[in-house]
Amino acid sequence: MTPKNARCIAPTGAKRTRFRERPAFEEGLWDLGHDLYAWMVPNGSWGESNSGLLVGKGQSLLVDTLWDVRHTRTMLDAMDPLLRGAPLHLLVNTHADGDHFWGNQLIGEDVETITSAAARTEMDLHTPASMLGFMNLGKALMATPIGPAKRVGHWFSAMCLPYNFYEVTHTPAKETFSGTVWREIGGRKVQLIEVGPAHTSGDLMVYVPDAKTLFAGDIVFIGSTPVMWAGPVENWLNALDLILDLDVETIVPGHGPVTNKDGVRMVKSYWEYVHGAARRCHEQKHSAAAAARQIVSSVDFLALPFAQWDSPERMMTNIHVLYRQFEGRGGHMSVLAKINLMRKQALLAYALPGAAPKMMRRVDASL
Numbered sequence: 001m002t003p004k005n006a007r008c009i010a011p012t013g014a015k016r017t018r019f020r021e022r023p024a025f026e027e028g029l030w031d032l033g034h035d036l037y038a039w040m041v042p043n044g045s046w047g048e049s050n051s052g053l054l055v056g057k058g059q060s061l062l063v064d065t066l067w068d069v070r071h072t073r074t075m076l077d078a079m080d081p082l083l084r085g086a087p088l089h090l091l092v093n094t095h096a097d098g099d100h101f102w103g104n105q106l107i108g109e110d111v112e113t114i115t116s117a118a119a120r121t122e123m124d125l126h127t128p129a130s131m132l133g134f135m136n137l138g139k140a141l142m143a144t145p146i147g148p149a150k151r152v153g154h155w156f157s158a159m160c161l162p163y164n165f166y167e168v169t170h171t172p173a174k175e176t177f178s179g180t181v182w183r184e185i186g187g188r189k190v191q192l193i194e195v196g197p198a199h200t201s202g203d204l205m206v207y208v209p210d211a212k213t214l215f216a217g218d219i220v221f222i223g224s225t226p227v228m229w230a231g232p233v234e235n236w237l238n239a240l241d242l243i244l245d246l247d248v249e250t251i252v253p254g255h256g257p258v259t260n261k262d263g264v265r266m267v268k269s270y271w272e273y274v275h276g277a278a279r280r281c282h283e284q285k286h287s288a289a290a291a292a293r294q295i296v297s298s299v300d301f302l303a304l305p306f307a308q309w310d311s312p313e314r315m316m317t318n319i320h321v322l323y324r325q326f327e328g329r330g331g332h333m334s335v336l337a338k339i340n341l342m343r344k345q346a347l348l349a350y351a352l353p354g355a356a357p358k359m360m361r362r363v364d365a366s367l
């Protein structure tokens with residue numbers, strides 16, 4: 001599915017992903033043609049997020065930083081030869097998840113930073129302290145003698161293992177917009193398109209018409225199960241239709257390999273399937289947790305291509321958020337509600353023997 005013009009020009013040489021899986025594509029800086037680049041991180045699991053770079057005349061645009069300082073520094077070092085003649089002028093954060101903005105502190109004070117107003121509000125809820133709390137909860141649970149708690153603790157801790165959240169200074173984007181805006185960078189026009197709330201409350205995408213390229217943020221996941229923290233699902237489907245209507249040939253997803261409209265159609269079919277299945281379970285009065293377990297283990301689902309995607313247990317969050325939507329319960333989920341969802345999600349991962357990344361599940365007979 002990778003467009004022909006995309007190739008890795010500065011690989012990191014990593015033989016394994018951060019979660020010790022075999023990489024499905026090369027990690028490093030990819031040349032997309034038309035002076036566009038992407039920092040690609042296999043396999044698109046937790047924090048294995050991609051960034052984009054547009055190089056114009058004397059100015060560049062960066063789309064997203066990464067989940068911590070060290071990984072963002074490695075990326076910026078690889079981009080340095082490109083940035084010498086065209087320093088960063090603008091950083092766009094596609095949404096408020098930490099894996100798309102927690103490297104912002106490495107971006108110079110003179111660089112403009114922008115995100116949607118809704119994402120900016122949500123950024124203040126996603127502080128490094130909240131993730132450190134999650135990590136410490138994982139450690140505490142691992143130390144308990146109770147099997148299921150130990151399993152959840154291992155899963156929480158394993159998610160944080162490749163990252164250093166202690167070094168992160170909360171640095172949200174300064175400027176905000178709503179709707180759609182055009183910006184000019186080194187003589188090139190880019191369009192920032194707000195499509196949230198969908199994955200999060202303020203998702204946006206960056207469209208580069210002169211290169212028929214889109215940096216889609218987490219509206220597009222490839223080979224990795226999309227997770228819906230906000231919804232409604234209709235907004236997500238509308239955003240995917242919007243991409244299909246754009247004049248684009250190359251799409252950089254928030255997670256997973258570079259793709260094209262076929263990849264977008266696959267994400268659309270995932271949401272159509274999950275939406276329909278959730279609706280049926282809701283009508284039959286199944287609980288959200290039971291519905292998630294049933295859907296993700298069904299013969300129907302297992303025959304579909306997205307059953308092979310990384311982190312199928314995200315179905316747990318997706319069904320809960322769909323149920324909230326069906327029942328008219330909107331608004332932000334509390335931190336405690338989110339942690340409880342992650343707990344259920346972790347336990348679901350243990351019930352799915354094929355779920356990747358494998359190292360997040362501690363397989364131990366004593367549990």
Ligand SMILES: [Zn+2]
Binds near residue numbers: 097218254255
């Ligand atoms: Zn992400």
